[in-house]
Amino acid sequence: MRFVVALLASLFATAASAAIDMKQSRIAFTFVQMKVPVEGAFQRYTAKVHFDAQQPERSRAEIDIDLNSIDTGSADADTEARRKPWFYTAQYPTATFRSTSIRRAGVDRYEVTGALTLKGRTRTLTAPVEVRRAGAQTVYEGAFAINRLDYAIGDGPWADTDTVANEVKLRFRIVDTGK
Amino acid sequence: MSAVTRYTRTAIVLHWLVAALIAAAVGLGLYAVSLELSPQKLKLYSWHKWVGVTIFLLAVARLAWRAWHPAPTPVASLRPWERRLAGATHALLYVLLLAVPVTGWLMSSASGFPVVYLGLVQLPDLVAKNKELAETLKVVHFVLNKIMLALVALHVAAALKHHFVDRDNTLRRMLSWRA
Numbered sequence: 104m105r106f107v108v109a110l111l112a113s114l115f116a117t118a119a120s121a122a123i124d125m126k127q128s129r130i131a132f133t134f135v136q137m138k139v140p141v142e143g144a145f146q147r148y149t150a151k152v153h154f155d156a157q158q159p160e161r162s163r164a165e166i167d168i169d170l171n172s173i174d175t176g177s178a179d180a181d182t183e184a185r186r187k188p189w190f191y192t193a194q195y196p197t198a199t200f201r202s203t204s205i206r207r208a209g210v211d212r213y214e215v216t217g218a219l220t221l222k223g224r225t226r227t228l229t230a231p232v233e234v235r236r237a238g239a240q241t242v243y244e245g246a247f248a249i250n251r252l253d254y255a256i257g258d259g260p261w262a263d264t265d266t267v268a269n270e271v272k273l274r275f276r277i278v279d280t281g282k
Numbered sequence: 283m284s285a286v287t288r289y290t291r292t293a294i295v296l297h298w299l300v301a302a303l304i305a306a307a308v309g310l311g312l313y314a315v316s317l318e319l320s321p322q323k324l325k326l327y328s329w330h331k332w333v334g335v336t337i338f339l340l341a342v343a344r345l346a347w348r349a350w351h352p353a354p355t356p357v358a359s360l361r362p363w364e365r366r367l368a369g370a371t372h373a374l375l376y377v378l379l380l381a382v383p384v385t386g387w388l389m390s391s392a393s394g395f396p397v398v399y400l401g402l403v404q405l406p407d408l409v410a411k412n413k414e415l416a417e418t419l420k421v422v423h424f425v426l427n428k429i430m431l432a433l434v435a436l437h438v439a440a441a442l443k444h445h446f447v448d449r450d451n452t453l454r455r456m457l458s459w460r461a
Contacts, residue, residue: 137328138401141394142411176394176411183319266321 123150124240127278130168134251135268143180147172150277152243154234159213164202164243166277171196188259195222203227211235215245221254239281246274286354288455293351296344297456300337300379304434307333308427331390331397334383335405341379357450368440371433378430385426389419 131144147169154162170190173181185192202217208231216229230247250269251257257267289297307330314326356365390397391407393416398404409415444452 136324136395138398139328139396139404143394176413176416179319260321263321266324 122280122282124278124280127242127276129274129276130166131274133272133274135270136266141175141180143173143175145169145172146174152241152277152279154241154243154279156234159205159207162202162205162213164200164205164215164217166200166275168198168200169196170198188261189257191222219249219254222256224254226253241279241281243277243279244275246272248272286352288354288458290347290351291459292347293344293353294456294459296340296347300340300344303333303337303340304430307337308431311427327395328398328401331386332400334386335397335399338380338383341376344379345376354455357444357452359448359450371437371440375430375433375437378426378433382423382426382430385419385423389416389423392416392419 128150129144130148131142133140133142135141145168149167151165152163154164171185171192173184173190175181175184184190187193190198199220200217201220202215204216206214208214211234213232213234214229215232216227218225219228226249228247228249230245232243232245235242235244248270251267251271252262252264252269256271261267310326310330310333314323314330317323317326356368360368387397387405388409391409392412394411396404396407441453441456444450445454
């Protein structure tokens with residue numbers, strides 16, 4: 104019986120063409136300025152997730168974030184974030200993540216390693232992902248941190264990490280409708 | 283009970299400290315608003331908020347102190363309407379010493395930039411992040427400040443009038459250091 108369930112689950116998963124439910128999905132960040140945590144999110148992104156619970160190493164994730172869709176809650180900050188010292192969206196409008204390996208780390212838990220490209224700079228990172236299923240729907244959730252200066256995000260006078268901390272936390276929840 | 287004729291040293295110190303901090307908060311606030319977004323602007327905003335929180339705490343301390351150490355009775359030469367006007371101005375100033383920082387705090391929360399007092403203590407967000415509410419609170423914070431500054435101007439004008447025109451003891455009571 105368990106085998107059948109697992110098999111069905113695996114079939115559903117591999118059949119999933121990653122129709123992302125944008126209403127339930129969220130890619131958010133928290134940066135710290137003057138010791139004040141400030142939350143924001145990206146409004147537009149695409150995600151292609153191919154998940155195979157039976158053979159996690161065959162799973163793949165590709166995420167493209169439209170950096171112009173940044174929402175910090177302050178129009179001034181959003182405009183500033185698009186400018187050259189920060190994301191420089193005129194030149195680098197998209198952040199991309201391409202997974203290179205996915206391995207099981209526990210029950211419903213995985214570790215995704217991949218290449219994050221921001222502002223023309225690519226770094227390898229590993230993020231924990233929790234996978235939950237509800238019917239046809241699959242929810243991928245996780246959090247990790249990057250150092251903004253690794254990607255020259257906020258250079259020039261903004262490179263002062265006493266004002267804006269180097270570490271930026273990222274949280275994602277990708278809801279695949281399975282349709 | 284004998285009539286109180288002078289302010290305590292504590293009351294005098296608190297009065298002038300709050301006066302200086304109001305000048306600092308108003309200066310920092312107006313200057314920071316005028317700047318383009320920069321690390322400097324973020325610093326000034328944070329300092330402005332710290333000064334505001336300090337004013338609130340000192341206002342509470344002043345009210346507590348005043349409850350145990352009554353303010354001197356107004357000089358005898360005051361006409362009844364002057365007495366009433368002075369009383370109302372002082373009461374309203376106390377209200378604003380509390381209300382202005384609170385509206386700044388709420389506005390910070392609604393804007394998604396919480397207050398971290400002295401970079402050490404994060405104040406709770408009493409309202410959730412909400413752009414419309416933030417805009418409304420911004421106007422309320424600004425208008426209350428204008429009312430407060432108008433009252434401060436009246437307060438200063440009255441003190442100078444007592445000192446230079448009436449040549450009475452009103453201002454001297456708030457300056458005299460003798461026990």
